[in-house]
Structures are given as structure tokens and as C-alpha cells.
Amino acid sequence: xxxxxxxxxxxxxHLFRQHSGKMVAALCRSFGFERIGIVEDAVQDALIAAMxxxxxxxxxxxxxxxxxxxxxxxxxxxxxxxxxxxPLDAEPEFAADRSEVDAVYFPSEIAEDxxxxxxxxxxxxxxxxxxxxxxxxxxxxxxxxxIATAFLSNPDAVSKLLSRARSRxxxxxxxxxxxxxxxxxxxxxxxxxxxxxxxxxxxSASTGGSFIRKDLVFEAIRLASLLAKxxxxxxxxxxxxxxLFCFQAARxxxxxDHNGELLILAEQDRCSWDQQLIAHGLHHxxxxxxxxxxxDYHLEAEIAAIYTLAPxxxxxxxxxxxxxxxxxxxxKFSPVIELNLAIVICQLRGPQAAYDRxxxxxxxxxxxxxxxxxxxxxxxxxxxxxxxEARTSLERxxxxxxxxxxxxxxxxxxxxxx
Amino acid sequence: MPHYxxxxxxxxxxxxxxxxxxxxxxxxxxxxxxxxxEAKGKYVGGQKLVDEGGxxxxxxxxxxxxxDGPYAEAKEVIGGFFTISAAxxxxxxxxxxxxxxxxxxxxxxxxxxQPTE
Numbered sequence: 001x002x003x004x005x006x007x008x009x010x011x012x013x014h015l016f017r018q019h020s021g022k023m024v025a026a027l028c029r030s031f032g033f034e035r036i037g038i039v040e041d042a043v044q045d046a047l048i049a050a051m052x053x054x055x056x057x058x059x060x061x062x063x064x065x066x067x068x069x070x071x072x073x074x075x076x077x078x079x080x081x082x083x084x085x086x087p088l089d090a091e092p093e094f095a096a097d098r099s100e101v102d103a104v105y106f107p108s109e110i111a112e113d114x115x116x117x118x119x120x121x122x123x124x125x126x127x128x129x130x131x132x133x134x135x136x137x138x139x140x141x142x143x144x145x146x147i148a149t150a151f152l153s154n155p156d157a158v159s160k161l162l163s164r165a166r167s168r169x170x171x172x173x174x175x176x177x178x179x180x181x182x183x184x185x186x187x188x189x190x191x192x193x194x195x196x197x198x199x200x201x202x203x204s205a206s207t208g209g210s211f212i213r214k215d216l217v218f219e220a221i222r223l224a225s226l227l228a229k230x231x232x233x234x235x236x237x238x239x240x241x242x243x244l245f246c247f248q249a250a251r252x253x254x255x256x257d258h259n260g261e262l263l264i265l266a267e268q269d270r271c272s273w274d275q276q277l278i279a280h281g282l283h284h285x286x287x288x289x290x291x292x293x294x295x296d297y298h299l300e301a302e303i304a305a306i307y308t309l310a311p312x313x314x315x316x317x318x319x320x321x322x323x324x325x326x327x328x329x330x331x332k333f334s335p336v337i338e339l340n341l342a343i344v345i346c347q348l349r350g351p352q353a354a355y356d357r358x359x360x361x362x363x364x365x366x367x368x369x370x371x372x373x374x375x376x377x378x379x380x381x382x383x384x385x386x387x388x389e390a391r392t393s394l395e396r397x398x399x400x401x402x403x404x405x406x407x408x409x410x411x412x413x414x415x416x417x418x
Numbered sequence: 419m420p421h422y423x424x425x426x427x428x429x430x431x432x433x434x435x436x437x438x439x440x441x442x443x444x445x446x447x448x449x450x451x452x453x454x455x456e457a458k459g460k461y462v463g464g465q466k467l468v469d470e471g472g473x474x475x476x477x478x479x480x481x482x483x484x485x486d487g488p489y490a491e492a493k494e495v496i497g498g499f500f501t502i503s504a505a506x507x508x509x510x511x512x513x514x515x516x517x518x519x520x521x522x523x524x525x526x527x528x529x530x531x532q533p534t535e
């Protein structure tokens with residue numbers, strides 16, 4: 001484990017979540033991925049045992065070893081109880097397994113187990129939502145309740161999603177292993193999609209402001225870094241994803257002021273951007289240039305890099321951002337990219353050109369329920385002195401959000417119209 | 419200085435839905451509490467009683483019988499105990515008053531230990 005990873009772990013905190021993910025991976029390797037339900041129960045029991053005992057005994061020197069030993073014994077107990085007819089000790093896999101214990105002492109073993117687990121949880125045969133939920137639970141150590149909060153869902157629905165996904169993986173006989181080279185590109189793509197979704201779920205401010213969302217962002221960064229570092233799974237695309245996440249996350253807390261009010265990019269205090277994350281992002285951004293092909297992730301990382309590396313708002317290289325957005329737009333048309341393009345065009349060619357571009361996508365259904373579209377439209381309208389139109393757009397935007405900071409932001413803009 | 423025992427009573431609960439994050443936070447609170455007492459030089463020790471498998475002994479001689487612990491039907495069990503030193507009950511109460519056990523709905527029975535000499 002190099003220094004950056006270590007620092008990142010420190011930043012992330014949540015030691016028990018990380019322990020939980022490490023234990024689930026190590027025990028699934030011994031007991032079989034098909035027993036993941038039992039393994040997760042045993043890990044939960046071990047954590048509860050620690051909660052009951054450690055307050056009295058103190059925290060053991062090697063927490064993970066203590067927890068893993070407890071969870072492993074618990075696994076065997078559950079399996080014995082459930083399956084009395086099969087003498088478990090006869091199965092070689094249940095003989096005292098040094099490799100789990102070794103995993104506690106060798107970070108590279110932990111990383112390897114976790115990667116195998118990520119590939120199993122992000123199998124292309126299950127839906128991206130299920131991949132994210134399974135990965136958060138098994139690898140990230142998030143509880144069903146926390147996953148439900150992050151996805152604005154309820155715990156029962158998340159439990160159902162998880163159990164459906166697990167039985168699908170059992171049907172497919174998915175094992176915890178690194179994909180063979182022939183399958184690697186497809187499997188890696190499936191993993192990156194899931195991690196990208198995990199990040200966006202955490203990063204998007206439009207759907208709620210729970211602390212759990214920040215944890216999702218850092219979990220996505222941790223997983224992306226894990227993939228980008230391992231010799232088998234490292235890829236320019238993985239580096240691009242990691243860079244993109246780091247550049248975005250570096251600006252995350254600067255998006256609101258100390259009263260919780262939202263700040264637009266021009267208003268943000270650049271000194272509060274996380275320099276460690278930016279450095280981490282730059283490292284992966286440089287490495288992402290190693291490949292021959294350019295992915296969507298590369299273009300998004302490039303845009304994020306230009307925004308993040310500009311010394312101040314006015315010296316942002318808008319022409320380069322425009323060109324990256326246009327390349328992205330030519331690969332997969334998206335109204336959201338078009339909205340971003342309009343914002344950049346406003347910088348380069350003025351509000352009328354930007355406004356015309358924006359109006360041309362107003363009929364898109366994906367845009368009609370997107371409050372940022374109307375906030376942006378109002379911005380152009382006010383620059384063009386179309387005050388009453390701007391007011392109408394802001395009112396429309398207000399009707400499309402239930403997020404108090406966003407509502408406050410819109411009300412402030414309305415009052416500024418005079 | 420006299421020693422006092424904090425006997426921690428609690429109701430058995432289902433913790434299966436607690437997240438690792440919440441579990442970690444609970445442990446941290448207890449550890450911080452006992453470390454604070456330790457820093458004052460007042461912490462003597464603590465021991466956890468095993469939740470399952472208690473026995474209750476009754477009778478004597480031919481009347482002697484053993485039953486399983488009262489835990490299955492009991493509303494409350496003793497989870498464990500801490501021992502602290504304090505000048506008097508006032509100080510012992512003060513040291514115990516922010517024990518996280520109280521925050522989580524448990525009861526703390528505070529008893530002075532009889533000196534042996």
C-alpha cells in the first residue's frame with residue numbers, strides 16, 4: 001500500500017465499514033461466493049460481538065484479526081446448524097485456513113480479494129443498480145438502511161433487490177475470481193459503469209443532502225483507485241474514471257457556503273478545494289493518457305481537469321472545454337451535455353448564442369423535469385434583460401426540486417431580478 | 419481510595435440491522451468514556467459477562483438443581499461491569515453519569531465494594 005492509498009483510507013475513515021468489506025471478501029474466498037448471505041450474517045455478528053466486548057476489554061491490537069477469527073467461527077457455527085448432515089470438518093476448505101489470516105497482514109492480499117469481490121458483484125448479467133447495491137453492501141460495508149437512504153429508497157426494496165441479485169449470481173454460478181484476460185474488457189466495463197453510477201448517486205446535489213452521499217463518493221474513489229492500481233485490472237479507462245472522480249470530489253464541499261447555501265463555480269473559494277484529491281486526480285489523469293483509445297471517461301476527466309486546474313474562474317480554458325464537450329456530444333447525444341455546452345458557449349460567444357442553443361433542446365423530455373435546465377435558462381434570460389421570462393424559468397425550476405438548499409438558491413436568484 | 423462497581427443492566431436487543439458505521443461509533447463512545455476515567459487515574463477495570471449459557475443454581479444437598487440462566491424470559495440481564503475508584507458516592511456518580519450505557523437505554527447499578535481489611 002503506498003502513501004496515497006494510506007492517506008485516502010485515513011480521509012475516508014469508517015474503519016468498521018472497511019473491515020466489513022475485507023472480511024466478507026476473505027471469508028467468501030474460503031467458504032464460497034454462493035454462501036455470501038451466511039458470510040455477511042457472520043460478519044455482522046462479529047461486529048456486534050466487538051461492540052459488546054471491546055467496551056470492557058479494550059480494543060485489541062489487531063482489530064481485523066480479532067474480527068475475522070470471530071466471524072470465521074460464526075460462519076462455521078451457522079453452517080453446522082444449517083447442515084447437520086454434512087460433516088463440515090471433512091471438507092478441506094474448512095480446515096484452518098491460514099490465507100484469511102495472511103490477508104490481514106498483507107494489504108496486497110486484501111486488495112486482491114476485494115477486486116475479485118467487485119468483479120463478482122458487478123457481473124454484467126445483473127442490472128447496474130443491483131451491481132451498485134451489492135458492491136456497497138459486500139465490498140463497502142454499507143448497511144441495507146444506508147443504501148436505502150443513499151438511493152432514496154426503502155430498506156425492504158433494497159433487501160429485495162439484493163436477494164434477487166444474489167440468487168441470479170448463484171444461478172449463473174459466478175465465482176470470486178479475476179476474469180480471464182479474454183473477458184476482462186467486458187467485465188471491467190461493467191465494473192466501471194457501476195462505480196460511475198455509485199459516484200454520481202453520491203455527487204448529484206439535486207436529490208438530497210444526506211451525509212451518506214459523501215460516503216458514496218469516497219467509496220467510489222476507493223474502488224476506482226483499487227482497480228487502477230492492480231497490475232491485472234489497471235487500464236487507461238480506469239485511470240480516467242479515478243481522475244474524474246478525484247477532480248469532482250475535490251470541489252464537493254466548496255459547492256455550498258458555511259450556511260449551506262449553494263455556490264456556483266464562479267463564487268467558490270478555490271482555496272477550499274481539496275489539494276490532496278487534486279494531486280491524486282492528476283496522477284491518474286497523466287496515466288490515463290497511456291492508451292490508444294479515448295473513452296467517454298477520458299473526455300469527462302479532461303473537462304473536470306480544466307475546470308479544476310484553472311487558477312481562477314476567468315482564466316478557465318473555455319475553448320478546450322467546448323471542444324471536449326463537443327467530442328463527447330458526438331459520441332452519445334445527451335441533453336445534459338447540451339446544457340453544459342450552452343454554459344460554455346455563453347462564456348465564449350455571449351448569452352444570445354447560448355440561449356438559442358438551450359432553447360433548441362427544451363422539447364427533450366429528460367430536460368423538462370431538470371431544475372438545472374431552468375436555472376441556466378433564467379441565467380441567460382437575465383443576461384439578455386428578459387426579466388419576466390427569467391422569473392418564469394426560475395419559478396419552473398423551483399417547482400422541480402424538493403431540496404432546501406436548491407430552493408433557497410432559486411429564491412435568491414428570483415429576488416435578485418428585482 | 420474506595421472502589422465502586424458499575425453493574426450494567428441491559429435489555430437484550432436485536433442489533434442485526436445496525437450498520438458497521440453505527441457499531442463503530444458505539445464502541446468509540448465507550449472507549450472514550452473509559453479512557454477519560456483512566457486519564458484521571460480512576461479506572462480499575464472492566465469485564466464482560468457472556469450473554470448466553472448462564473446457569474442458575476438452587477437448593478442444597480439432595481435439593482440441589484441447576485436450571486438454565488434466567489436470560490430467555492428475563493427482560494433485563496447484566497451485560498458486564500466496570501470498577502472505578504472514587505473518594506465517595508458523589509464522585510462515583512459523577513464519573514459514571516456520562517457512561518454511554520445510559521445513553522443507549524441501559525441502567526447502571528453503582529455499588530461500593532467492601533474493603534477486605
